[in-house]
Amino acid sequence: xxxxxxxxxxxxxxxxxxxxxxxxxxxxxxxxxxxxxxxxxxxxxxxxxxxxxxxxxxxxxxxxxxxxxxxxxxxxxxxxxxxxxxxxxxxxxxxxxxxxxxxxxxxxxxxxxxxxxxxxxxxxxxxxxxxxxxxxxxxxxxxxxxxxxxxxxxxxxxxxxxxxxxxxxxxxxxxxxxxxxxxxxxxxxxxxxxxxxxxxxxxxxxxxxxxxxxxxxxxxxxxxxxxxxxxxxxxxxxxxxxxxxxxxxxxxxxxxxxxxxxxxxxxxxxxxxxxxxxxxxxxxxxxxxxxxxxxxxxxxxxxxxxxxxxxxxxxxxxxxxxxxxxxxxxxxxxxxxxxxxxxxxxxxxxxxxxxxxxxxxxxxxxxxxxxxxxxxxxxxxxxxxxxxxxxxxxxxxxxxxxxxxxxxxxxxxxxxxxxxxxxxxxxxxxxxxxxxxxxxxxxxxxxxxxxxxxxxxxxxxxxxxxxxxxxxxxxxxxxxxxxxx
Numbered sequence: 001x002x003x004x005x006x007x008x009x010x011x012x013x014x015x016x017x018x019x020x021x022x023x024x025x026x027x028x029x030x031x032x033x034x035x036x037x038x039x040x041x042x043x044x045x046x047x048x049x050x051x052x053x054x055x056x057x058x059x060x061x062x063x064x065x066x067x068x069x070x071x072x073x074x075x076x077x078x079x080x081x082x083x084x085x086x087x088x089x090x091x092x093x094x095x096x097x098x099x100x101x102x103x104x105x106x107x108x109x110x111x112x113x114x115x116x117x118x119x120x121x122x123x124x125x126x127x128x129x130x131x132x133x134x135x136x137x138x139x140x141x142x143x144x145x146x147x148x149x150x151x152x153x154x155x156x157x158x159x160x161x162x163x164x165x166x167x168x169x170x171x172x173x174x175x176x177x178x179x180x181x182x183x184x185x186x187x188x189x190x191x192x193x194x195x196x197x198x199x200x201x202x203x204x205x206x207x208x209x210x211x212x213x214x215x216x217x218x219x220x221x222x223x224x225x226x227x228x229x230x231x232x233x234x235x236x237x238x239x240x241x242x243x244x245x246x247x248x249x250x251x252x253x254x255x256x257x258x259x260x261x262x263x264x265x266x267x268x269x270x271x272x273x274x275x276x277x278x279x280x281x282x283x284x285x286x287x288x289x290x291x292x293x294x295x296x297x298x299x300x301x302x303x304x305x306x307x308x309x310x311x312x313x314x315x316x317x318x319x320x321x322x323x324x325x326x327x328x329x330x331x332x333x334x335x336x337x338x339x340x341x342x343x344x345x346x347x348x349x350x351x352x353x354x355x356x357x358x359x360x361x362x363x364x365x366x367x368x369x370x371x372x373x374x375x376x377x378x379x380x381x382x383x384x385x386x387x388x389x390x391x392x393x394x395x396x397x398x399x400x401x402x403x404x405x406x407x408x409x410x411x412x413x414x415x416x417x418x419x420x421x422x423x424x425x426x427x428x429x430x431x432x433x434x435x436x437x438x439x440x441x442x443x444x445x446x447x448x449x450x451x452x453x454x455x456x457x458x459x460x461x462x463x464x465x466x467x468x469x470x471x472x473x474x475x476x477x478x479x480x481x482x483x484x485x
Contacts, residue, residue, distance in 0.1 A: 040071035045086055046104070053079045058097070059104040066090045110333035110340045112354075114379045117330030120354055121387040127351055131364075131394040137349075138361045142315060144348035145358075149273040151280075153315065156485040158184050160285050163465075164192075165458060171447045172196050172435060173239035177458040178246075182274070182281040183482040185469040189255035189458045190226065190248030190282070193239035194289075203296035203429040204286040205238050206312065207231065207247040208279060210303030210327075211336060212412070225305075226254060227453045230413055234300075236448040237422070241431040244292055248282055250304070251275050251338065252472070255457060258464055265472035269341030272311075274479055279312040283319070294318065296429045300421065302326050302370075302413035307339040307355070314361035321428045322362045323421055325370035325413050330356040330383050332376035356384040363388075364395035366428045368402045370417045372409035381405050419443055 045068045046057045052075065068074065074085035083094050083102070091107045112120070128134045146153050158181065165177040174194050179187040195202060209225035225231065226247040238245035249256045251274050252266035265271070279299070287294050298321035301309045306327025313322035327334075333355060334340040345353050359367060369384065371377030385403045392401040404420045422443060426433045438444035454460060469475045 038070045038072060039067050042066045042068050045071045049082055056101040057104055063106055110335055112331045114331055118383045121330050124357055125390055140349045141353055145344045148342050148344050149276055150483055151277055152483045155483060170449050173236050179458045180285050182278045183478050185467050185478055186475050188248050188278045190246055191456050193235040193245040195239050195242050200291055201293045202291045203243045204292050205243050205245045206282055206299040207235055207245055208301040208305040208308035210305040227456050229450045232450055233445050233448050237436050237445055240435045243431055246286055259469050260472045262472055267337045269337055270476055271338035272342050275308055276311045279308055280316055298425055298429055304339055307334050310359040314358050321366045323368045325417055326372055326377050326411050328355050328359045328369050329376045329379050330354045331379050356387055360388055360391045363391050364397040364400055366400045368424045371405045373407035375411045
């Protein structure tokens with residue numbers, strides 16, 4: 001009997017334990033919400049999709065770290081719907097590469113499809129079908145863009161207080177490192193190239209740079225762009241041809257880092273504002289130089305320098321020739337916050353704008369586009385070129401616009417792009433192309449000296465003027481104060 005009681009007690013305890021375990025499990029499960037229960041790693045979900053639909057989904061490690069909530073429920077009988085369900089909440093997109101292979105990538109807010117770009121340009125042509133209508137549009141856009149940038153185009157400008165370093169005499173040209181204050185305490189640093197002949201009337205050419213690393217010393221990523229060989233060659237060639245050329249640092253790039261102290265300051269919308277302002281002030285500076293011809297002003301730059309090129313030409317009527325390289329496209333708004341970090345492409349009087357329309361704001365003054373088959377400008381022949389030709393036709397100036405598409409070229413401002421550019425700028429600025437032309441009748445840039453990075457520094461010791469601003473925060477505040485005047 002004792003054994004029977006003991007056995008019954010044991011069975012009771014087992015059943016009680018199972019009951020308690022069941023209750024615990026129930027409440028533990030109840031403590032999890034549905035989203036947590038159904039959440040799975042993105043890589044696992046993509047693997048399931050690959051097997052279900054017999055496709056290959058390529059994704060890099062940077063984008064593959066996320067989790068998918070309600071994962072099972074997002075997979076349907078349709079591939080497109082499934083990928084949209086899974087990827088869109090994670091700000092990811094997909095594009096068919098070939099066959100059954102798809103590339104999964106992060107959503108780029110600054111990109112549009114060629115079809116979208118063409119549709120937008122068609123809408124703009126319909127909205128502004130005459131020269132008078134487009135002139136009105138240009139005025140509206142200038143007001144909208146300058147407002148977004150926080151730039152007062154009619155305000156009082158502060159003294160430039162330029163600093164000139166030692167002039168170096170080269171073969172047919174001179175080189176000087178220069179700084180000036182675009183606002184009190186912020187020094188724009190750059191290099192000035194002038195013809196060796198000091199007397200005469202000289203066109204001026206601004207050369208903003210893009211996000212190219214330095215092939216002379218790839219380890220110094222921030223000492224790139226205006227220090228590169230191709231930038232030095234272009235500016236020196238302009239000087240040999242009889243122009244005053246100036247290359248200058250982007251915000252928080254190169255020597256500008258001495259003031260911001262932080263390269264990430266370049267990855268801000270404010271960089272768009274101050275770089276546009278610096279270009280305007282760079283033109284002010286160039287026009288103070290002896291012999292500078294205010295009626296012959298050009299600006300040319302590649303990639304991010306192309307963005308600065310079209311913005312300066314759009315904002316400042318003193319620019320008479322614009323040559324943006326590997327940048328302008330109605331499908332691309334700029335991959336850096338320093339280009340598209342502010343809504344300068346937003347709706348203005350009922351219509352959003354894009355870089356093709358901003359480039360067109362210089363019309364009917366001369367404009368040349370340089371494009372290639374290796375980046376977004378591969379769309380230029382089918383979208384931007386036809387649009388811009390129609391804009392120039394409105395003014396009866398079709399020959400003032402030229403477009404050179406190089407399908408085998410890469411994203412650069414190499415010799416194949418410089419050759420047509422030299423011809424175009426010579427035509428419209430009256431330069432002396434023979435100064436860089438060899439006996440065989442071909443352009444010859446071999447007489448140009450490529451200087452090491454250190455020789456192009458204004459503040460080579462790292463010591464700034466006493467009034468120099470020392471942080472991104474100080475610069476933003478000083479810029480805003482300057483624009484109130």
